[in-house]
Amino acid sequence: MQNHQQEPSEWKQRFLAPKILWVPPVSAKPGVVYVLKSDRESQRYAWHVATGKFTLITIGPGGPYATLSPDGRYLYYLRDQQGNEIGHFVRRSIDGGDEQDITPDLPPYATFGLTISSEGTLICLTTADSQGFTVYIIDIDFQGELSSPRLLHRGHYALYKPVLAAQGEIVVMATREYSRQRNWSLLALKTADASYLANLHDGAEWSYEPVSFSPLNGDTRVLAKTNRTGDVRPLLWNPCTGQRQELLLSELAGDVEPLTWSYDGRQILLCHVHQAIQHLYVYSLTTHQLRRLQHPGGTFNMAYPTLQQTFVTQWTDAQHPPQLLAISENGDMWQTILAGEKIEAPCRPWKSVTFASSDGQQIQGWLSTPEATGPFPVIIELHGGPDVVVTEHFSPTSQFWTDHGFAYLTINYRGSTTFGKAFEEQITGNVGHWEVEDIVAARNWLVAENIAYPDQIFLTGWSYGGYLTLLALGTYPDLWAGGMACAAIADWALAYEETSPSLKSGRAMRFGGTPQENPEAYVRSAPLTYAEQVNAPILIVQGRHDTRTPPGSIEHYEAKMRALGKSIKVIWFDGGHYSLRADIKRFMAHQEVLFDFAQRIIAGEVLL
Structure with missing residues (x-):
């Protein structure tokens, strides 16, 4: 392999650079901005435009959900334990002070997030536990004081993404009450008395998700999206009148x-x-x-x-x-x-590429290569989700690999969004199969295009991408030099029992039932099933407190692989699903571990 390694200080610049996360629309303090200071854990800072001053407004490893109040006075976020995403929402003043638990009398909960009416008079939050999903309302008085949470709605089906009218009088949320599939319908309730107002669904085949109410007081139209045409399109719905307007926009593919x-x-x-x-x-x-x-x-x-x-x-x-x-x-x-x-360190561009999978389906990906001429050792990174899409974005990890002489490819495999409803839903009931077919097609394309050395192609990924890494290593064992799986799942049935209550219903729908209802699908899709076939060395990085990809399935996988005499190493860290990536310094050390693992394989070392 050619030596393209830069000085560590250069590649670390990209990881350490502050990232502008978001500027929320606040009325009292316009220009308050979230900035991730990358030399710390996942901290949030308020940036005041007039003074240029950054103020630390969270301390410690809080959960991933954060919302700034419309008046700019408070940041609301989930305070969990050791990154497990189960805890209580708290708020902290932008100007400092102690955290205030906004639901002190509730047991710890998982959540899909929190929203605040644009007038700043009402909070709506969803919680999930073993009994189902619950939506609560909290009133905010003119001095900013909070009422006790009051129950708005409860159900065994998933409830997601509540949005509030400007003055908080109506809430619209996504629900799976009317669908056994992974589709959503809309439910509208009056917040004053929790009474039913309206719903929007056209059967289990189509999905509707809310985005936001009109910004105008008294305008009860909701901006939403639907996949009724086979692609996502905007929709306007008025739950008070029942009127809806779909924007077909047929000129856009x-x-x-x-x-x-x-x-x-x-x-x-x-x-x-x-x-x-x-x-x-x-x-x-x-x-x-x-x-x-x-x-x-x-x-x-x-x-x-x-x-x-x-x-x-x-x-x-x-x-x-x-x-x-x-x-x-x-x-x-x-x-x-x-x-x-x-950032002084130069960055390599990404190029959009397409190739045919085993059934002829065109698959899109993003390729970045070193400046030298190929072939190269290659990293194929697999995104999580799976129902997301990778678009061109700043990725210090991709730049790290090209700095060190690797080509880098990330693909939007079957199950990814924005390629049509059929593309996204093709994996339902047969989890892992088409995704791996697309990964193998990517590998073959890289070799045919003289981008990759055939014996130096590595798989890596986080979460669902980590799962696919392990599955591909077992189902196509002779194609890979090694695999590096992070926050992965190796046994879906065991993971289902241990996972957060907020995720169980969605996972069951993806498999066509629970592990008790459809056990064959869980066995067929589990990397544990194919452990005996694995040939390439495996490195797994896993959190002890992860409730999305719980540790139990990896413990079982490691034990089975060791019993079979396979080359596997598992690095455990004390945290949850997002903990390692939130701690930038620890994440950079993790990146060096992955690189060392790949380098040793290329050098021909025997790894046990």
Whole structure:
């Protein structure tokens, strides 16, 4: 292998660079921004535009959910134990002070998050436990004091993503009450007395998810999305009148995700995603015209409108860490309004590629290579989910591998979103099969294109990507040099019993039932089933307190692999699903461990 290694200080710049996570729309303190200071654990800072001052507003390894109050006074976030994502929501003043538990009398819970009405008068949160899902309402008085939580709704089916009308009088949430599949319908309730208002569903085949209410007081239209056409499209629904308006936008191929309303409620910002490439559009609700906006290529996450007729959005691409852009509503101007420190280390670009899988289905991926001419050793990184999509974004890990002489490929395998409903749902009932077929096709394409040495192709991934790494190593054992699985699952049946209550119903739907109802599907999809066939060395990194990919299945997998005399090493860390990636310094050390593992295999060392 050619030596392309840079000095450690260069690749570490990318990991250590502060990332602009998000600027929420706050009225009292405009310009309060989340910044991840990457020399610490997952801390959040408030950035005050007028003074340029950063203020630490969380301390310790809190959970992944965080919401800033509309008045800019408080940050709400989940305080869990050791990263297990089970705990209580707390709030802390932007100006400092102690945490306040907002649900002190409830037992610890898993959650899908918390939302606050734009007027700042109401909090809505979902909790999950072994008995099902519960939605609570908390009133906020004019001084910012909180009431005790009051029960709004409870059910055995999943409840997700509640959104509140501007004054908090109505809540709309996604529910699986009407579907045995992984699709959602909409349920609207009155928050004053928890009474039923309306629902929106067209049978189990189609899905509806809420995005946000109109920003105008008294306007009860909800911006939502649906897959009724086979691709995601925007939808307007008024639960008070039953009226709905679907925006078909037939001139756009692929998914069209609604992001937000304009400040005056007359336009909608849309994100068009086709073959994992994004473009922003504005749709006028008065003229019904669609207008493409001018902006750089890359990935846009979240957005909010301003009084200045712009949308503020987080943007990133392969060579730029996340930063904030302001894009004009008329589409003729964009500018950077907040970026992190400039990174001196050069970054390699990503290139969109496609190839055919075993059944002819075209699969899209992102390729990055060193400056030298191939072939190279190759890292195939598999995303988690699986129901997400990888778009072009800043990835210190991909840059790390190309710095060190590896080509890097990440693919949107079957089950990924934005490639159509059929593409996403093809894995249901046969988990792992088509995903691995697509991974094998990626490997074959890399070899045919002279990008990869055939005997130096490694698999890696987090969460569902870690699971696929282990499954591919067992089902196609002769194709890989090694596998590096992080936060993985090796036995779906055991993982189902140990996983968070908030995830069980969705996983059962993916498998066509629980492990008791459809045991064959769980056995067929488990890497544990194929342990005897594994030939390549395996490195697994797993958290002891992970409730998404619990440790039990990896303990069983390690024991079986060792009994079979296979080459496996498991590194355990004291944390949950997000803990290692949230601690940047520990994550950089983890990256060096993965590199050392791959280097030793390439050097021909025998790893046991």
